[in-house]
Amino acid sequence: MTQAITVEESRELDDKTINKIGIPSLVLMERAGLKIYENMLANPDLDLSNVLILAGTGNNGGDGLVVARLLATHGYKVSILTVGNPDHASADHKAQARICDYYQIPKVFMDANFDKFTTLVDSLFGSGLSRNVGGDYATVIDKANASAAKIHAVDIPSGLNGDTGEEMGTAIKATSTSTIAYPKVGMLKEQAKPYTGTIYVDDIGIYRGNTFENE
Numbered sequence: 489m490t491q492a493i494t495v496e497e498s499r500e501l502d503d504k505t506i507n508k509i510g511i512p513s514l515v516l517m518e519r520a521g522l523k524i525y526e527n528m529l530a531n532p533d534l535d536l537s538n539v540l541i542l543a544g545t546g547n548n549g550g551d552g553l554v555v556a557r558l559l560a561t562h563g564y565k566v567s568i569l570t571v572g573n574p575d576h577a578s579a580d581h582k583a584q585a586r587i588c589d590y591y592q593i594p595k596v597f598m599d600a601n602f603d604k605f606t607t608l609v610d611s612l613f614g615s616g617l618s619r620n621v622g623g624d625y626a627t628v629i630d631k632a633n634a635s636a637a638k639i640h641a642v643d644i645p646s647g648l649n650g651d652t653g654e655e656m657g658t659a660i661k662a663t664s665t666s667t668i669a670y671p672k673v674g675m676l677k678e679q680a681k682p683y684t685g686t687i688y689v690d691d692i693g694i695y696r697g698n699t700f701e702n703e
């Protein structure tokens with residue numbers, strides 16, 4: 489874990505990889521989801537007997553939905569709680585949601601009892617977090633932190649500022665986090681440890697430049 493990048497750099501790298509280099513975004517999302525799923529299987533601190541995916545409507549939520557599908561297709565019990573308006577979801581999130589519907593992965597709603605789940609996957613917000621967390625998002629984050637379930641976060645624990653390592657209103661306290669491509673600078677600060685837990689860094693095909701002259 490030698491290099492860390494800012495949240496803005498991570499967004500620029502995503503954009504370059506998709507729009508300049510030409511790797512389709514759904515390919516990156518599939519690779520991210522597969523790595524996250526493998527990290528969860530490899531983590532002895534997580535009990536995957538009853539998993540709930542907490543999905544926002546952006547691409548962080550899309551990553552979470554890939555994990556939902558991989559768990560379901562490998563015989564794990566998994567449900568999805570979507571927070572936010574699915575009609576306004578990102579295109580890649582909508583594509584993943586249709587696949588989850590094909591597999592009839594059960595959905596739960598805001599009144600769900602989180603204590604009955606053994607692991608929660610936090611895919612509410614990643615690098616797109618741009619303001620303090622409130623409303624249903626804050627309710628779900630606080631309920632997740634207060635529950636008996638362990639939490640595995642996708643990319644950045646939701647509500648954590650990836651640059652400063654500080655809470656933006658409220659933030660997920662994860663047992664472990666799968667961060668995509670590179671850790672974000674704020675996640676490596678001492679104060680961020682209770683939020684990130686153990687950090688896995690997932691190579692999904694997004695790299696900083698200087699490998700080739702034309703970069």
Ligand SMILES: NC(=O)C1=CN([C@@H]2O[C@H](COP(=O)(O)OP(=O)(O)OC[C@H]3O[C@@H](n4cnc5c(N)ncnc54)[C@H](O)[C@@H]3O)[C@@H](O)[C@H]2O)[C@@H](O)CC1
Nearest residue numbers: 502513516517546547548613614615616617618619620643
């Ligand atoms: N296609 C790509 O660019 C890739 C994206 N990936 C994942 O996608 C994430 C980034 O996805 P997005 O850019 O869709 O953003 P997020 O999914 O992090 O956030 C979704 C949206 O939430 C809204 N939002 C921000 N702060 C909010 C707040 N406080 N309350 C309510 N809504 C708020 C914003 O409009 C934001 O676009 C990464 O962290 C990573 O997990 C990975 O799948 C790798 C490839």
Ligand SMILES: [K+]
Nearest residue numbers: 613642644646
């Ligand atoms: K997250």
